[in-house]
Amino acid sequence: MTGRHNDDDWTRDLASSDAAVRNEAVRDLRDMLLRGLAKTLLKDGRVDEAFLDDVVQEVSMKVLEKLGDFAGRSKFRTWAVTIAVRTAISKMRKRDWQNVSLESVVGNAEFNPQLAVNVTEIDEKTSGRSKLLTMLKELIDGQLTEKQWTAITAELGGMPLPQIAEKLGANTNSIYKLLHDARKKLRHGLEAAGFTIEDIHEAWA
Amino acid sequence: MALNPKQISRLLKMIEHTQEVELTCPECLDHLDWYTQVSLDGAPLDGLLVHVKEHLAACPCCNGQFQLVLDTLDAVEDL
Numbered sequence: 001m002t003g004r005h006n007d008d009d010w011t012r013d014l015a016s017s018d019a020a021v022r023n024e025a026v027r028d029l030r031d032m033l034l035r036g037l038a039k040t041l042l043k044d045g046r047v048d049e050a051f052l053d054d055v056v057q058e059v060s061m062k063v064l065e066k067l068g069d070f071a072g073r074s075k076f077r078t079w080a081v082t083i084a085v086r087t088a089i090s091k092m093r094k095r096d097w098q099n100v101s102l103e104s105v106v107g108n109a110e111f112n113p114q115l116a117v118n119v120t121e122i123d124e125k126t127s128g129r130s131k132l133l134t135m136l137k138e139l140i141d142g143q144l145t146e147k148q149w150t151a152i153t154a155e156l157g158g159m160p161l162p163q164i165a166e167k168l169g170a171n172t173n174s175i176y177k178l179l180h181d182a183r184k185k186l187r188h189g190l191e192a193a194g195f196t197i198e199d200i201h202e203a204w205a
Numbered sequence: 206m207a208l209n210p211k212q213i214s215r216l217l218k219m220i221e222h223t224q225e226v227e228l229t230c231p232e233c234l235d236h237l238d239w240y241t242q243v244s245l246d247g248a249p250l251d252g253l254l255v256h257v258k259e260h261l262a263a264c265p266c267c268n269g270q271f272q273l274v275l276d277t278l279d280a281v282e283d284l
Contacts, residue, residue: 032281039280040273074242078278082238085274112207133213136220156212160266161230176229183223190220197221204217 005029010076014067029063030056032077033084041088055091059084090162097163102154109153111137129203132195139189148182151175215265222263226256233260233267241274 005013005028013025034056041047047055063080070079113133140149147168154164165175190200208216228236233256240257243250250258261268 036277036281039283040276073239077281078242078245078274079238081277081281082241082274085270085277086234086237089270089273110207111213113213136217152216153208156208156215172231173229176227180223180227183220184225187220187223200217200221204214204221 007075007077010080011067011070014064026060026064029080030060033059033080036081037084037088046092047088051091052088055084055088059087062087093160093163097159100159100163102150102159102164102167105157105159106150106153109149109157111140113137128199132190132199132203135190135193135195136186139186143185143189144182148178151179152182155179219263222259224256224259224263227263228256228260230260230264230267233257233264234270237267237271237274241271241278245275245278 005025010025010029013021014029016022016025034052037052037055038049041052042049059080062083066083070076074082113130113136144152151164151168154167155161159167161175161179162172165172168175170178187200191197236253236257240250240254240261243254261271
């Protein structure tokens with residue numbers, strides 16, 4: 001276990017009017033977050049110690065600012081770690097994708113159904129998959145907007161949504177809605193063509 | 206440049222998991238501490254948390270974040 005605080009003590013001590021009590025709680029919080037994130041993020045070299053120090057400093061401030069919002073739906077430790085991970089991932093994504101253009105990820109992305117079908121195995125399953133993928137290509141070409149296809153291919157290329165949104169000059173919520181609408185069009189189109197959810201599952205599983 | 210087979214499979218998986226009503230990524234992440242706690246406690250998921258679960262199944266970005274929260278909490282418990 002880490003620190004001297006348990007989940008009941010954190011909110012009381014972080015909000016204490018006694019500066020010594022409050023400062024000790026902040027130190028414990030920083031120590032817990034730093035050691036936890038170091039174990040998960042430092043091990044594979046994704047970040048260095050300076051990066052983690054910055055994250056923990058930022059998160060400590062956020063926790064203090066949001067303390068009044070803590071609703072007790074989770075343990076304090078779970079709440080604080082969730083904020084820390086969200087902050088760390090956000091900073092890592094910005095760092096990793098800031099110099100990557102949308103064009104380099106998307107290119108002139110095409111959907112070629114033949115690439116996903118093993119033509120040496122002609123059986124009922126392969127044939128069904130081929131028909132579904134051919135219909136999917138028709139739907140992509142006929143029903144999706146260029147912006148929807150760009151966002152889908154960027155996501156399939158591994159670009160996180162906030163970075164897609166930034167590069168398209170939009171916010172994350174609007175890009176999520178754009179993608180959701182695109183996926184619904186494709187799903188409804190496949191269902192209207194007679195394919196079931198089981199068929200879609202079989203096609204990728 | 207054509208999508209590779211892995212990307213095509215992922216697109217199909219995303220289509221399969223598409224719901225009529227979904228949470229956005231920020232909405233999902235706003236409830237992630239609650240979802241994590243209920244999951245760790247083994248309590249039943251209902252209401253909004255069902256939508257969080259659906260979102261995590263369809264969104265690799267948010268699911269990766271959820272897994273990192275679990276790993277970091279595990280690391281904190283071990284310290």
